[in-house]
Amino acid sequence: MIRFLWKGLIRDRSRSLFPMLIVVAGAFLTVLLYCWIGGVQNDMIWSSAAFQTGHVKIMTRAYAQQMDQLPNDLALMGVDTLMQTLQKDDPRMVWLPRIRFGGLLDIPDKNKETKSQAPVIGLGVRLLDPKSPEREILNLKSALVRGRLPHQAGEILMSEMLANQLKINLGQQATLISSTMFGSMTMANFTVVGMIRFGIAAMDRGAIIADIQDVQTALDMKNATSEIVGFFPDHIYKDEMALDEQAAFNAKYSKENNEFSPQMIALSQQNGLGEILDMSKTASTFMITIFVFVMSLVLWNTGLMGSIRRYGEMGVRLAMGEYKGHVYRSLLFESLMIGFVGAIAGTILGLAASYYLQIHGVNFGGLMKNSTLMISEVMRARVTTTSYFIGFLPGFFAPLLGTSISGIGIYKRQTSQLFKELEV
């Protein structure tokens, strides 16, 4: 019977093609929308975590209150000991000290006079330590546009946009003018060895990245750091775990009466990210639920309409002596096949489009020129395990459900009505 129905599906396009196309479109859109919303949300979290917030971040209580101003005079001190404590307390997490600083980058001419100058935001990270995962977390290899990554002390990476603005080339010297953690003006020379582009407007406008030891020397921050960021080993943010980590650390080490005691803050508690996350999570769940529900209704309706339109055919088949149960089962099989083929095709197409968007993304750079948020300009979809069945399930079951309800009409067929339909 399956073979018979399959032939029917292929040969009688008017009966099967339209319902199947609806199923394909429904499953395709459901998969694509789910992957896109999940991907954008994930990009947002990861960009913020990698460049700014970590999954959790430790600062002094005083620094945390003014962290937007990068107050390195309030930085964490005794970092080596604190790092050892963190590794001991929670070895699962990846702990990394980072120094954020602001300043001016001054490019000298051949007479060591100022040729060009621009304000910069700097990030001191463990660049030279071969065991450090910073290169991977900051995705430096992919971000490198020209030159190479630093190999030795005194070398820095600079955003390409800034390099163009300052008209500086690889191998040239740049002087950082900034403040030490004690407030004195300081100058330090660096060699520019690489130009980077992260695709994050806030970083690409004027960022430099240097090894943390160089920055500690330049800013007189011996064994001190602005912050220690912590990441979950799989790089996936889990809010509940982060909040637990935060509560445990603060209960143990943070003292309310000591403004220089360390304080841990989870990603969702920083820069209003929690509200943004909650909002986007609620919005995406709502959108996906509505979408899946609407698509289910459409697909169900397709099944329903398909069966109702075929009452005449059912009448003839019953008149020819076919059992009602047989007709009903054949309709269900037909719907199953339409649902199966349509849902598979729609899911494959949806996954293909999502994979494409996961790799290439869509560039919203034009809309984010002045953005100060750590959000990637290129937004990407994200294919997860759920993507494989989020479109398939409604695509497969909704036509079946529609047919099973409308097919009940077969059992209500009366002989008089049957003859009437035959006359027509």
Add this chain to the structure above:
Amino acid sequence: MKFQYILIIVLWTSIGFARNPSGDEILRQVDAKMTARTKIIVSEMIVHGRRGSRTIKSKSWVQGVEKSFTEYLSPAREKGTKMLKLGKQLWMYSPQADRIIRIAGHMLRQSLMGSDLSYEDMMEDPHLNHIYAAKVIGQENVADRPCWILQLTATTSTAAYHTRKIWVDKQRLIILREYRFAKSGKLLKTTDVLTVAKMDGRWYPEKVVFKDQLRKGKGTEFIVESIKFNSSIPAYLFSKAALRK
């Protein structure tokens, strides 16, 4: 008879002035006391930050109000750092970077060596009567010394502070206390002279505490260790070449 009238008027005016000199007149006398043809000052600056104190020692050569050259002597990290002021321009030399950088624009508002003073404060014309109109608004004792209280209002838009309130020692004509305000009326900085000493034949503030009211630190003490007035200073010192020497 005519001569007698003139004499009476002059005497009356003089007596009146001695009792209540105008704010501008007091300010002119204060400026005269504080400035000299040249000054060579060795000083210590103790910056009381939120995490402790540190002492910075320096030697400055000042010529009139336009030229000054400062070399930092300690601590080790600051040693060899030099600053040159020529008119309205300021350069800084860092021995670590071997670079001379002109400090301009918003950098002038930054803290000088982490203290409660800014580069802008350092660049200010020490002749207050050039940029402020003064008015006597009262009298009060500060550290048991009778003082005039003067309200200064900027006459030029380039002044770093729109208004100031100063307490001037009536006898020595030295400012013993000062409040500096923004145009909005917000108190930005305060200065308190703790001791005044006779140095090189002049009464001069010896120990002064500056406090930036927008910072949480405990202020900056500025202590004059020695000062020489009107000594000769070699001209080459006020050149950019001297910064690298």
